[in-house]
Amino acid sequence: MTRSPELPEPYDVDVVIVGGGPVGLLVAADLDSRGVSTVVVEDRPFLEPPNVKCNHVSARTMEAFRRLGLADAVRSAGLPADHPQDVAFRTSATGIEFGRIEIPSAAARRRGDGAGPDTTWETAEPPHRVNQRYLEPILERHVAALPHVDLRNDTRCTGVAQDDDGVTATLRGPNGGTEVTVRARYLVGADGGRSLVRKSIGARLHGDPVLQHVQSTCVRVPGLADQVDADPAWGVYVFNPRRQGHVYAIDGRDVFLVHTYLTPEEAADDSVDRDRAVRDILGLGDDVAYEVLSKEDWVARRLVADTFRDRRVFLAGDAAHLWVPYGGYGMNAGIADGLNLAWLLGAVVTGWADDAVLDAYAAERQPITDQVSRLAMGHLRKIGATDLPAHLESDDAAGEAARRELGELAYRLNVQQFAAAGLNFGYSYTGSPIIVPDGDAPDYTMGSYTPSTVPGCRLPHVWLGDGVSLYDRLGPWYTLVVAGRTGAPDAGWDHWVAAARSAGLPIELAVVPDDLVPASYVTRYAIARQDQHVAWRGDVLPDDPSALAALLGAVRARAAVAA
Structure with a gap:
């Protein structure tokens, strides 16, 4: 790489960022805006989208995108502009609806005429529902064009070592290429739940390692959107005696993410038939064909690292905390980590503040991530304690009463998740x-x-x-x-x-x-x-x-x- 002429020997770059997902990319973008040079290391190829993951960009993150000039591009991505971002409660994705949280479409947001619990928020940028598959390429293209960023895809960090004066990252390029070292003033580990950087500083995750097992399947079902076209939704919470889970519209047409929630017994013996579960949640007959695009099963946890920093090395995002991914607040909290840290690192690198201000990172972010993790865990437990009423699918007065009761409860429990003003603005x-x-x-x-x-x-x-x-x-x-x-x-x-x-x-x-x-x-x-x-x-x-x-x-x- 070409060493920045402003950097004194022996540094190659101001900051190395390990992990080129949303957190790492936003750290690089923010540091670039402050004239701070970075190398971003990401093992996926450039513009290769990740598996479907986070589906929600919070208002606080959208406010940051506004500052960086990205809000319009992000709000234009994902679902069609006029597709409602509502959350519906149904007996299956194509079944009987018994409740709904209204969330405006992107087009309604732009016009300012949408209805919903988050439309009166005091914010410059309301939230937006867009899958990470569409979000990350926008961020990658933006970061790749920045003057102070060296984005290295197809590259893996294999080692991190630090001393009193700096950090040395060992990197291996595409196809097992030759190892090279990069010398930096600081290093940020945004490298996910299995973080090499976290292990390198001896940090450990503590909390609740298993709260729930989830079987997650991304599927393409031609024609499924037409079956619910009269009242489409971004998300559907499914309740029926056979299976409970969630469905999220990915492209607003025929690609959907299906979360199947497993009991502890089912998780222990791996007894759930994936095809049967998908059909029960979507409401598909055995004669309806669909395509499995990816499988990414996961475990809901509540884990926070015991330290977010060791001298010149910092953790952010999933490297620092893992919890129930309600409302996309894993990614959004990680981005908040990264932007907080970038502000502090920028203050030191540009010279107006000394190293002592870096103590603010753990002092500010670690207590907040612990608070948020506990709020998410408590929310999960409240939902898990909900009993499924009898007669839910009955076509009679008892069925109508059961659905009305569950719909009201589901709304009360979930509106705070999908219109989470406190998590956005209260900390x-x-x-x-x-x-x-x-x-x-x-x-x-x-x-x-x-x-x-x-x-x-x-x-x-x-x-x-x-x-x-x-x-x-x-x-x-x-x-x-x-x-x-x-x-x-x-x-x-x-x-x-x-x-x-x-x-x-x-x-x-x-x-x-x-x-x-x-x-x-x-x-x-x-x-x-x-x-x-x-x-x-x-x-x-x-x-x-x-x-x-x-x-x-x-x-x-x-x-x-x-x-």
């Missing part, structure tokens, strides 16, 4: 060393949260007009957000920002007009990071910003305060 980084504490963050659940400017929380969203979000005004590092113009001249804010910059804090200014300030903005000022988390707030700006800049990580300010 906070109140234990971080670069967050200035100020009160307790509001509690949140999977489905609910309270917008707040308490430091550590997500800065509440504001539309500034003409499709411009306050988040679009956040600078690459920190932004002083002023809630209303009344009462202080612009020159005063400009003077304070200039003084903070002189102290070494990279900070921008954004003003929310008086008539747009939400009730959740209870102080005049807030300082937010680009990842939208509040770092400080107050009604009066400090006379000397150096001390605050030091708390927020600025090297020059720390040196001045220490002197």
